[in-house]
Amino acid sequence: xxxxxxNPEYVVEEMIDGYVKAxxxxxxxxxxxxxxxxxxxxxxxxxxxxLIGGGSGHEPAFMGYVGAGMADGVAxxxxxxxxxxxxxxxxxxxxxxxxxxxxxxxxxxxxVMNFGMAADLAAMEDIxxxxxxxxxxxxxxxxxxxxxxxxxxxxxxxxxxxxAAADFGYDLKEVARVARKANENTRxxxxxxxSCSLPQTGEPSFILGDDEMEVGLGHHGEPGIRKAPxxxxxxxxxxxxxxxxxxxxxxxxxxxxxxxxxxxxxPLMELYIMFRRVDEVLKEKGINIYRSYVGEYITSLxxxxxxxxxxxxxxxxxxxxxxxVDCPMFVQR
Amino acid sequence: xxxxxxNPEYVVEEMIDGYVKAxxxxxxxxxxxxxxxxxxxxxxxxxxxxLIGGGSGHEPAFMGYVGAGMADGVAxxxxxxxxxxxxxxxxxxxxxxxxxxxxxxxxxxxxVMNFGMAADLAAMEDIxxxxxxxxxxxxxxxxxxxxxxxxxxxxxxxxxxxxAAADFGYDLKEVARVARKANENTRxxxxxxxSCSLPQTGEPSFILGDDEMEVGLGHHGEPGIRKAPxxxxxxxxxxxxxxxxxxxxxxxxxxxxxxxxxxxxxPLMELYIMFRRVDEVLKEKGINIYRSYVGEYITSLxxxxxxxxxxxxxxxxxxxxxxxVDCPMFVQR
Numbered sequence: 242x243x244x245x246x247x248n249p250e251y252v253v254e255e256m257i258d259g260y261v262k263a264x265x266x267x268x269x270x271x272x273x274x275x276x277x278x279x280x281x282x283x284x285x286x287x288x289x290x291x292l293i294g295g296g297s298g299h300e301p302a303f304m305g306y307v308g309a310g311m312a313d314g315v316a317x318x319x320x321x322x323x324x325x326x327x328x329x330x331x332x333x334x335x336x337x338x339x340x341x342x343x344x345x346x347x348x349x350x351x352x353v354m355n356f357g358m359a360a361d362l363a364a365m366e367d368i369x370x371x372x373x374x375x376x377x378x379x380x381x382x383x384x385x386x387x388x389x390x391x392x393x394x395x396x397x398x399x400x401x402x403x404x405a406a407a408d409f410g411y412d413l414k415e416v417a418r419v420a421r422k423a424n425e426n427t428r429x430x431x432x433x434x435x436s437c438s439l440p441q442t443g444e445p446s447f448i449l450g451d452d453e454m455e456v457g458l459g460h461h462g463e464p465g466i467r468k469a470p471x472x473x474x475x476x477x478x479x480x481x482x483x484x485x486x487x488x489x490x491x492x493x494x495x496x497x498x499x500x501x502x503x504x505x506x507x508p509l510m511e512l513y514i515m516f517r518r519v520d521e522v523l524k525e526k527g528i529n530i531y532r533s534y535v536g537e538y539i540t541s542l543x544x545x546x547x548x549x550x551x552x553x554x555x556x557x558x559x560x561x562x563x564x565x566v567d568c569p570m571f572v573q574r
Numbered sequence: 575x576x577x578x579x580x581n582p583e584y585v586v587e588e589m590i591d592g593y594v595k596a597x598x599x600x601x602x603x604x605x606x607x608x609x610x611x612x613x614x615x616x617x618x619x620x621x622x623x624x625l626i627g628g629g630s631g632h633e634p635a636f637m638g639y640v641g642a643g644m645a646d647g648v649a650x651x652x653x654x655x656x657x658x659x660x661x662x663x664x665x666x667x668x669x670x671x672x673x674x675x676x677x678x679x680x681x682x683x684x685x686v687m688n689f690g691m692a693a694d695l696a697a698m699e700d701i702x703x704x705x706x707x708x709x710x711x712x713x714x715x716x717x718x719x720x721x722x723x724x725x726x727x728x729x730x731x732x733x734x735x736x737x738a739a740a741d742f743g744y745d746l747k748e749v750a751r752v753a754r755k756a757n758e759n760t761r762x763x764x765x766x767x768x769s770c771s772l773p774q775t776g777e778p779s780f781i782l783g784d785d786e787m788e789v790g791l792g793h794h795g796e797p798g799i800r801k802a803p804x805x806x807x808x809x810x811x812x813x814x815x816x817x818x819x820x821x822x823x824x825x826x827x828x829x830x831x832x833x834x835x836x837x838x839x840x841p842l843m844e845l846y847i848m849f850r851r852v853d854e855v856l857k858e859k860g861i862n863i864y865r866s867y868v869g870e871y872i873t874s875l876x877x878x879x880x881x882x883x884x885x886x887x888x889x890x891x892x893x894x895x896x897x898x899v900d901c902p903m904f905v906q907r
Contacts, residue, residue, distance in 0.1 A: 243767045243768065243784075243785065243786075243787065243804045243878065244767075244804075244844060245765070245767065245804075245807045245810060245840060245844040245847065245848060245879075245880060246806070246807050246843075246844060246847055247806045247807050247808055247847065252843060252847065255846075255847045255850050256842075256843045256846045256847055256850075257846075258846075258850045259845075259846030259847055259848070259849040259850030259851075259853070259868070260846045262849065262850060262853045263846065263849050263853075263866045263868050297843065298841070298843065300841065300842035300843055300846075301842060305842075432578070434576045434577075434578070435576065437841075451576075452576065453576075454576070471576045471577075471578075473579070473580045474578045474579050474580050475580055477578060505839065505841060506838065506839030506876045506878075507578065507876070508631070508633065508770075508838060508873065508875045508876055509589075509633035509634060509638075509873075509903075510579075510585060510589045510630065510631065510633055510875065511577060511578040511579060512592075513588075513589045513590075513591075513592030513593045513596065513633075514578065514579055514580065514585065514588045514589055514592055515578060515592070516592040516595065516596050517588050517589075517591045517592030517595060518592075520592070520595045520596075533596045535592070535596050536903070537870075540841065540842075542841045542843070543839045543840070543841055543878075545576065545839075545876075546578075547578060567907050570842075570869070572905035572906065572907055573905065574900050574905055574907065
């Protein structure tokens with residue numbers, strides 16, 4: 242696949258270079274580690290630090306969410322690969338203001354290992370760390386094993402709520418509680434239409450037929466639950482929502498936040514056509530959409546497809562969702 | 575190409591349905607015209623109305639830019655086709671608060687005809703209209719014939735500045751002056767890597783070889799100035815900037831706004847790699863980037879590629895660029 246890049250070996254460095262230049266009033270690199278970014282606006286003393294991270298290729302995640310109301314720092318890995326412990330530890334030290342740091346990341350083996358190691362290293366420097374893993378993808382493991390599920394686009398809502406809690410001055414345990422509550426009430430499921438390719442190889446990372454879609458596909462091309470000819474958007478939405486809602490305790494009158502997330506090359510037009518059906522189905526069920534997000538929040542390079550996320554929200558979570566955010570790639574007034 | 579849609583004939587209606595449902599606190603449909611949207615927050619009495627519009631398929635343009643600090647209303651056409659005069663006139667009547675309305679649109683034959691007819695009809699209802707056409711694409715006609723050029727991503731900056739001027743209480747002539755000044759100081763040029771396809775046909779709207787790019791390609795697949803094997807991002811940026819800067823009166827010490835715009839399927843990673851080079855080149859030339867925008871601002875469905883826009887700004891224009899915006903698809907604090 243064609244790409245507007247220079248040397249495939251340096252795409253992550255050059256992307257971060259461009260990003261930091263474009264948004265120097267928001268973020269800066271930590272000296273000595275090119276893959277560690279922190280907010281340019283000093284984190285307040287006593288505020289719990291929010292650290293996010295993961296592989297590159299998911300932009301605007303994760304670096305786009307460092308800013309007021311979201312994260313204080315981000316550790317960036319290679320494309321679709323976890324950051325090593327070093328940048329995670331560096332960011333931790335930079336954003337700890339005496340109140341500890343919460344690590345928010347998706348449930349992938351590499352991330353679990355590296356964030357875990359960084360937390361151990363941070364403990365040796367007397368920095369308290371809480372870790373909250375996103376496990377929102379209902380297609381990736383059965384309901385009884387939610388803790389084995391992958392994190393996909395629903396992670397965005399975990400960042401949103403945890404970031405707000407930290408901003409409101411909640412302490413470490415409380416911020417972690419809000420993040421876990423956000424994750425526990427969040428379910429996502431996606432559909433893939435076409436693959437992306439890694440800059441190093443230029444080859445598609447999975448293969449679908451010309452008329453084929455894959456329901457339940459993961460953010461790195463992990464296999465879904467079935468392949469089938471591309472169906473009408475309404476039918477696809479119905480299938481995703483059936484799986485999502487069937488996995489939650491949700492009743493008439495409940496409030497939810499909805500995220501329709503594009504994976505990379507799927508036009509906004511299609512995402513809004515999907516949202517239209519989500520709205521119809523939820524209305525039929527008497528479920529109230531408290532707030533909605535439609536767009537590209539966590540992508541997979543130029544992958545084609547989308548995911549739907551539903552988060553059941555109570556009053557505390559609504560307050561977190563409504564809190565303003567000012568990040569380079571996400572602003573909410 | 576695969577799409578998540580229902581009936582190809584109804585994609586625009588269903589997209590608008592979803593959009594209005596997702597953003598009902600920002601926009602509403604005018605009764606009696608499904609393709610005419612206006613701000614949900616009543617336009618202030620005496621404020622000049624800002625009307626934007628054009629074909630669908632360019633999302634977030636144009637409807638994403640109706641909101642505080644940008645446009646008061648939008649008329650929406652079929653995919654890559656001008657809206658007819660009727661929705662333009664309806665929006666005009668709805669957003670005129672006694673101070674007249676400025677139409678902002680790209681220089682395309684259909685738009686010129688339909689917005690012109692709508693302006694004539696508005697005049698018959700005693701509504702004053704000023705029209706400002708975006709003509710920023712340097713690849714589409716020689717320098718001596720700037721008024722024959724197409725409007726591409728630079729239109730976004732015309733909306734931004736005109737919307738601010740209207741918000742500051744400028745009168746009709748003054749808002750139009752600011753919009754024209756924005757356009758006169760704006761130059762863009764793009765590169766295409768892969769085609770999009772119309773939902774009705776599913777066929778690519780132009781053909782490029784597996785390793786080919788088209789420099790100067792238009793937003794609807796209009797031919798560019800040359801086809802060539804895909805080059806390194808830095809070389810592509812250098813060529814685009816050579817054409818852009820060579821077309822402007824720009825000197826060391828000048829301030830510019832830069833927009834690196836993705837056409838649809840090009841990942842943010844590549845846009846930031848491009849921005850990195852833009853920053854380098856401008857720094858070498860002693861030109862100061864006052865503000866930058868990197869992302870998808872005016873797309874062409876899932877087209878692959880990007881454009882660069884440079885706008886030379888004076889103090890008045892900086893004030894306009896800095897003015898906050900709150901739209902569903904663009905927020906600036």
